[in-house]
Amino acid sequence: MSAPEDFSAECFIHPSAVVEPGARLGAGVRIGPFCHIGGAVELGDGVELLSHVVIAGRTRIGAQTRVFPFASLGHAPQDLKYRGEPSSLTIGAACIIREGVTINPGTEAGGMVTSIGDRCAFLAHAHVGHDCRIGNDVVLSNNVMIAGHASVGDFAAFGGGAAVIQFTRVGAHAFLGGLSGLDHDLIPYGLAVGNRAHLAGLNLVGLKRRGFSREAINELRRAYRLLFAPEGTLQERIADVTKAFLDNNEVGAILDFLTQPGDRAVCMPDQAKG
Secondary structure: OOOOOEOOOOOEEOOOOEEOOOOEEOOOOEEOOOOEEOOOOEEOOOOEEOOOOEEOOEEEEOOOOEEOOOOEEOOOOOOOOOOOOOOEEEEOOOOEEOOOOEEOOOOHHHOOEEEEOOOOEEOOOOEEOOOOEEOOOOEEOOOOEEOOOOEEOOOOEEOOOOEEOOOOEEOOOOEEOOOOEEOOEEOOOEEEEEEOEEEEEEOHHHHHHOOOOHHHHHHHHHHHHHHOOOOOOHHHHHHHHHHHOOOOHHHHHHHHHHHOOOOOOEOOEOHHHO
C-alpha cells in the first residue's frame, strides 16, 4: 500500500487497499478491502469506501459520502472521441453510491466536468455518463442509465431501469417512471412514463413528500392543464400562463424551463390517451 500525500492519522486504510501517491484524504476517511484510489483523487472528511471500490482520474468526493462494493468512479468516459484530456468528476457531500454504480468524468466537448450534487442516492448498477450535471437530492433507482451531457434538477427521481438519452434536461422535482425511455426534456414537477416516455401529469407523490402545500399543488395543477391543453400552440399557452401566474415561483420554474434553449423537444402528453 502506498501512503497518500495528505494522510490523516484518523483515517483507516485496509492493508489490501491501494492508495496511490498524491491522493488526498480528509479526516476520518475509511477505505475498505481491495479498493484502488488513484493519485489525483480527493476524498472529503468521513468518506467511506466499503470494499472493492475503484476511483480514478481527477475525482473529488464530498464529505460523508458512502460508496459500496464494485463502484467505478472517474474512469475514462465511454465516448469514442475522448483522447485523454484532463477532465474531472465531482461528487457532493453525503451521497450514497451503491453496488456497481459507474460515473464517468467529463470530456472536452462537454465542458470537461461531470458534477453530482449533495445528498444524492445512486442505487445498484446505476450509470451517469460524461458531462452530466446532476443536482442535489437526486435519486436514481437500480439500473437507471443517464447518458452523456444530460442535466437533472434538484429532487428529481428515476424509477428502476429508466433511461435518459444524451443532452436531455430533467427539471427539478420531476419523476421518470421505471423502465421508461426519455428522449425529450421533462418539465420541473412533471411525471413521465412509457417507452418512449410521455408526460403523464405532475409528480404529485414527490410534491407531497417534499412538503408542498395543497394550495401550491393546486396552482401547479391549474397551470399544467393550461400549458398542455389541446388548444393553441405551446408558445401561446406559455404566454397565457405567464400572465396568469406572475407571482408564482413554482409555475415560474416550469415557464423558465420551457423558454430556455435545449437540444431536445419538450416531453408532451400523449393526446391519444386523453
